[in-house]
Amino acid sequence: MEFILKPIGFVRVSLPDDVIRESIRGVSGIIEVLPEYEEALDGIDGFSHLIVIAYLHKIVPSDRRLKVRPKRLIRLGLSEEEVPMVGVFCTDSPYRPNPIAVSIVRFTRREGRVLYVDNLDLFDGTPVLDIKPYTFSRRVEGIEVPSWYLSLLDKVRRIRPDIAEI
Amino acid sequence: MEFILKPIGFVRVSLPDDVIRESIRGVSGIIEVLPEYEEALDGIDGFSHLIVIAYLHKIVPSDRRLKVRPKRLIRLGLSEEEVPMVGVFCTDSPYRPNPIAVSIVRFTRREGRVLYVDNLDLFDGTPVLDIKPYTFSRRVEGIEVPSWYLSLLDKVRRIRPDIAEI
Numbered sequence: 167m168e169f170i171l172k173p174i175g176f177v178r179v180s181l182p183d184d185v186i187r188e189s190i191r192g193v194s195g196i197i198e199v200l201p202e203y204e205e206a207l208d209g210i211d212g213f214s215h216l217i218v219i220a221y222l223h224k225i226v227p228s229d230r231r232l233k234v235r236p237k238r239l240i241r242l243g244l245s246e247e248e249v250p251m252v253g254v255f256c257t258d259s260p261y262r263p264n265p266i267a268v269s270i271v272r273f274t275r276r277e278g279r280v281l282y283v284d285n286l287d288l289f290d291g292t293p294v295l296d297i298k299p300y301t302f303s304r305r306v307e308g309i310e311v312p313s314w315y316l317s318l319l320d321k322v323r324r325i326r327p328d329i330a331e332i
Numbered sequence: 333m334e335f336i337l338k339p340i341g342f343v344r345v346s347l348p349d350d351v352i353r354e355s356i357r358g359v360s361g362i363i364e365v366l367p368e369y370e371e372a373l374d375g376i377d378g379f380s381h382l383i384v385i386a387y388l389h390k391i392v393p394s395d396r397r398l399k400v401r402p403k404r405l406i407r408l409g410l411s412e413e414e415v416p417m418v419g420v421f422c423t424d425s426p427y428r429p430n431p432i433a434v435s436i437v438r439f440t441r442r443e444g445r446v447l448y449v450d451n452l453d454l455f456d457g458t459p460v461l462d463i464k465p466y467t468f469s470r471r472v473e474g475i476e477v478p479s480w481y482l483s484l485l486d487k488v489r490r491i492r493p494d495i496a497e498i
Contacts, residue, residue, distance in 0.1 A: 169336070169339075169387045203429060206429070207419045208418060213481075219432055295335075295432060298421065301498070302475070304470075305471050305475065306381050309466055311378060312377060315378070
């Protein structure tokens with residue numbers, strides 16, 4: 167069983183991948199929706215945040231893993247030993263069976279079929295599969311996370327007090 | 333340009349599609365992850381909510397739209413004229429160019445490769461493409477929505493005071 171998806175647009179960022187990867191709260195960029203889908207944006211002005219579903223096209227099949235040591239935490243300053251190996255479905259690691267990203271971006275302005283956004287954590291040229299509005303029901307209250315995750319969050323905050331979330 | 337995705341599991345719910353469609357806060361069900369991906373769940377216990385990315389397999393290409401009148405609001409009691417036609421990227425309508433759902437479910441229990449969840453709004457048999465943890469950074473504070481959306485929310489709340497969100 168297979169599903170075939172096509173891009174509805176592309177991410178455009180004039181920054182190298184490394185800068186985007188190292189950014190804490192993402193970068194500014196645009197989402198350029200293909201002309202044939204422009205009408206699907208009607209009514210989007212006024213949403214402060216959008217959910218961007220993207221296909222991580224730079225992940226090759228041999229990159230895919232079932233368990234990962236989240237590299238982002240190592241980049242933030244934790245040692246390799248401090249970061250546990252966990253199942254990829256418990257992380258946002260890009261090295262997943264289907265390399266799909268669900269990114270929440272700040273939406274600042276639309277110009278035709280171009281959306282200006284902040285907090286973008288996607289590389290230049292990333293194909294976008296879908297865009298959804300971030301509405302009230304997306305904000306879940308009273309969430310809980312496992313102790314291994316809380317302990318990592320504590321460690322990160324100790325070495326990087328500017329970071330509230332991982 | 334096309335991307336090929338494969339299911340990593342399936343939704344199992346012993347309720348007819350109509351009951352799931354009419355439910356306000358979703359239903360209880362399970363996500364059965366395929367045996368070859370079970371390891372990718374290691375560490376998932378303790379997350380109270382998961383993000384389930386699913387392929388809406390019952391949507392046929394001729395169902396896809398650029399603009400929609402969100403049917404869910406009509407089912408909630410609004411008249412056809414009260415619900416505006418808006419771009420599909422401003423809604424969660426399933427009739428989108430790539431029929432992908434991003435559902436937030438309450439995760440209650442894991443048994444091997446079976447995840448027990450509540451608030452499920454996916455039909456029995458829906459292929460699951462990915463699972464991600466709902467972590468603190470997914471909860472955006474101070475969001476804004478367009479006036480057309482707020483006005484619909486007001487109307488729904490007037491006729492259905494039990495509904496806080498649409």
